[in-house]
Amino acid sequence: MSLVTSLIMRQMRVPIIILIMGYAISILGMVIAPGFDDQGNPWHMSFFDAFYFVSYTATTIGFGEIPYTFSNAQRTWALITIYLTVVAWFYSLGKIVSLVQDPLFREALKESQFKQQLERIPGTFILICGFGETGHALANALTEQNIHTVVIDENKNIIQTLPLENFSLVIPGYLGDARDPEKLIRAGLQDNKCAAVIAVTASDETNLKIAVTSKLLHPDICVVCRSELAEFEDNMFSFGTEFVVNPFETFANIFAMAMHSPALHLLYDWLTGVPNADLTNPIYVKEGHWIICGFGRFGSDLYKQLLKSDVQVTIIDPSIEKRDAFLNRPENKGNDFIIGTGFDAHTLTVAGASEAVGLVSGTDNDSNNLSIIMTARELNPDLFIVARHNKKSNEKLFAATNANLIMQPSEIIARKIRTLLVSPLMIAFLNKARNQDPSWANITISRIMGALGESLPSIWTLHVNQEEARALCQVLHLGRVIRVGNLLQDPRQKENQIAAVPLMLKRNQKLLLMPTNDIAIKSGDQILFCGTPSALRSMQWSQNDLHSLNYIMTYEDTPDSFVWRKIHQFLKRNERRHRPRQKRHLMK
């Protein structure tokens, strides 16, 4: 029996006993009370008659005096019956109604509903702690990829509106403070199906606590944390948190990528973006004089990247301490630090906005950032503008400014975590791609564009193992050779190519970028592909369906059922007797 039902049953004991007692006393009294039948003979109600009378009286239906007109003694008892049973009913009903409205009971009910939802999830799920902008973006992206998620948040409104939102999978929401280990366990932390915990609450401290709790209570789980401060980051790594994502650092790296190789940045943008969105255009970051408004976490991270590429930088920030600290460092020689806010034309002119090539508006206040962008654009319309976008509600405003690069923390974190969880090979691919020369990225981009056309690709990893590529493994086991190029053939019309590009092959910890079509596949390989969703479906046919794979590899259509297989073998044996050489040649 579940906790909720036993709770109800326990609470209902008293009302039900009162009802039973009320009925028992009334029935007994009606049986004992003397009456007369239609001929005037002394008569007593039977228990059957009495039960009938009390039942319709207690429920206020009132059929009248049945079967014979009552004597005064019976009427007296009927009066008592009415007050006794009707009051007993009111009391019991009131009790039951108040029980249903009891907050404790409702909580228990919600918890059991949540438990049921958890049980109904097939396969593994990912626990998202904190359902702010980042959590929302993540849940959206993960459910799109058919990955189940569970949300824990302490905001009642968020949990209540969760079922109303249009996610492609049901997301069970648990109301509770994620800092409380007990709540995390109830939300499914120790569930065998829980594959990963993502801590993306607004506070670094909370994220740290979640990471510690998860690592202690479910050690082999993958933990991903959002962190904005370096000291928390080190702490999180110290006990084995798999990934710590810092939005500022991540963005600074992306910015550096865009600066050094626009093609690589474009590749990154395509491969980590939301599938099916339109292809974006490359961004060309100019080298020259840069102005950074706001020297906080964002500004200083970008400054470090700009420093590497040897450009001249002017910083605008209202803090005098920051200026002193800045000017004391020897590596900052040659760069200016102006005290000011940046949203007045005067400061910007002093900083040299009219000759500068780029401007970073990186304060933690969206109105200030917007104002800086507007003023700067007026002074110099050709400025390359990097905007820091703090609140999601201002999205339209930032889009209207036409800033060249917009940094939105929640979007950046969601993108990074999604890549980490959905296609871990992608991170390795991008790291390896960074070390290639710039022309490599250009070639790759034109290849992807040639194969896919206009929209952003889906990313998937083919694991050559029994579970995910049954047919492939069977055929490999027989000693046949399958090449990467075979997988790119359309299983419906093998002369056609499907719209997919192999990005990387992983074999025994060795990574091979852009594997060519003639590479033979081995069992245990992992191959990272990008392509259209329909290409993914086609490939799933050839990796799991023996017929499709056979069709790609040979021209034969082999029968499936036992009898047909025997007939086929017989026919083939006859055929082989006539021309054995040619057949074998075809098989390869």
Added chain:
Amino acid sequence: MNREKVVFSFFMILALTLNFGFYAGEVDNPNHHNVYELFAVIIVNLIATVLKFGDRSQMGAMLLATSLVALVQLFSASIVWAYVVNIQGNPMTPDTMSTIISLSGGAMIANFISVILLIIETSMMRH
């Protein structure tokens, strides 16, 4: 002392004694079996059953089961009585009486088992 257990024991044992009182006598002699006693057994048994609602222990669940069995038997007995006497309108015959009594005999065994379980539970308690 656990008051809940005492109250339950009271109703359980009362159900058994009343049941025995109704059952005792010649099987087919309507004069030996009082209808008020049957009524009392049913009411007391009902209360004993309700008192075990929501008990999550194994013993509680067993006691709920046995008293539900007793209730089913007693309800059958009273339905037989009501059917023959009130619906068909026949006077009570030895045939009908023996059916009612054998049904209530089954209920008595169920109540007896309940009491034995109760004794086991009590003797297992440390204090």
